[in-house]
Amino acid sequence: MHIHWFPGHMAKAQRMISAQLKLIDVVIELLDARIPISSANPIISELVGAKPKVVALNKSDLAEPARTAEWIQHFRGMGFTTVTLDAASGKGSKELVNKVEQEASEKIAKLAAKGIKGRPVRAMILGIPNVGKSSLINRLLGTATAKTGDRPGVTRGQQWLKVGKNLELLDTPGVLWPKMDDQEVAFKLAVTGAIKDDIYDMEKVILKLLGILRENYSDRLRERYKLTQDQLPEDIVELLELIGSKRGCLRSGGAVDYEKARRIILTDFRSNKLGQFTLDTPDQLEIKESDLTPTTERHF
Structure with missing residues (x-):
């Protein structure tokens, strides 16, 4: 069962992300709560580097609650700000916005000290295809502005979206890594x-x-x-x-x-008709420190 997939628009998306990161205060990495490690793209960690990051476990309604609690403890223990989401219903979206603003508070304070006041927090949502990015954006905006679909590859371009008075989001296409050896x-x-x-x-x-x-x-x-x-x-x-x-x-x-x-x-x-499932558990997969451990240094 050898599966390899890295279509041309994925490589283009990676280049676009790299070019835009200098404009970003906080990165939101959206993971599938059923497979938090398997849906964590190591390329994203490499691109983001030391930028402040919020880990959002989406589709938590489809995952086993006890396992999700283990993952929350795990990621928070590694130093990540972590929230759970059900983007389809909007559950957890307000907490996500609050956490993103908290992560950016140091940067916003530095800008204010330089006389730049009132600038919204700028965040980028990253994740693999079909993890729920567009559904989350639609919930945050309260409208179906970003296209959604039940298949990967719906979002192809980038767009800035205003959420309230204090947050701007840069949506990006889903990105898979070039080679899946596992x-x-x-x-x-x-x-x-x-x-x-x-x-x-x-x-x-x-x-x-x-x-x-x-x-x-x-x-x-x-x-x-x-x-x-x-x-x-x-x-x-x-x-x-x-x-x-x-x-x-x-x-x-x-x-x-x-x-x-x-x-x-x-x-x-x-569709959850067989119940809730979590296919990844913290003790199942070897987690590479270079992929997941945040650095103590913050780059703004």
């Missing part, structure tokens, strides 16, 4: 929708997902697909067939339509 990370990005469905082997991804669900969340599978205690075969292909049959994914002659069955399972997983 196929576990690639799997998590694929199954949560960060990677377009047409560029990876969905059969292998769904079979892997079903294996995880069978091993760790068998009760949810039984409840969602109305399986009995005995209807949970160890063979994952047989399990896919059973779910397909239960959901009426049948071709003429009674054969299971595997593609349709896979789509149903993936949609159920992404």
Whole structure:
């Protein structure tokens, strides 16, 4: 299941971000609360350097609350200002704005001391595709100004957006890194929708997902697909067939339509119909200090 993706607009976005960072007071890195490490692009950390940063765990409504609490403690323990969000409903957006303004207070005070008063805080929102940047911006603005979509790659350009009197946001396209050597990370990005469905082997991804669900969340599978205690075969292909049959994914002659069955399972997983999931935990992945640890020096 080798997944590699770095289309041309990603490289362009990276160059645009680098050019604009000198205008920015605070960076907002938007992560998927279900996969906080897998959705943390190391390129973003390299680009941002010592700029003040707020880590925002979005889609927290889809993640397991206990795991999210662990991640909050983890990131805060590393020195990051951290908030949780549900950009779709707006929950946590006001706290995010407050935290961003707090992070920029030192810079704004320095400007005021030089006679530059009343300048809004300038923030940049960064994150991988489909992590919810546009939905968050729309909530902050109270209007559908930024385009949204249920697929990665909707936002292609950059735009400054005014939020209240004290904050200006620079929206940017989602950026993936050029090469994903860790196929576990690639799997998590694929199954949560960060990677377009047409560029990876969905059969292998769904079979892997079903294996995880069978091993760790068998009760949810039984409840969602109305399986009995005995209807949970160890063979994952047989399990896919059973779910397909239960959901009426049948071709003429009674054969299971595997593609349709896979789509149903993936949609159920992404839409919370199988419950809340967190695929990353702090003790699962080795976290590189160079990628995530903030420096004590602040560059403005």
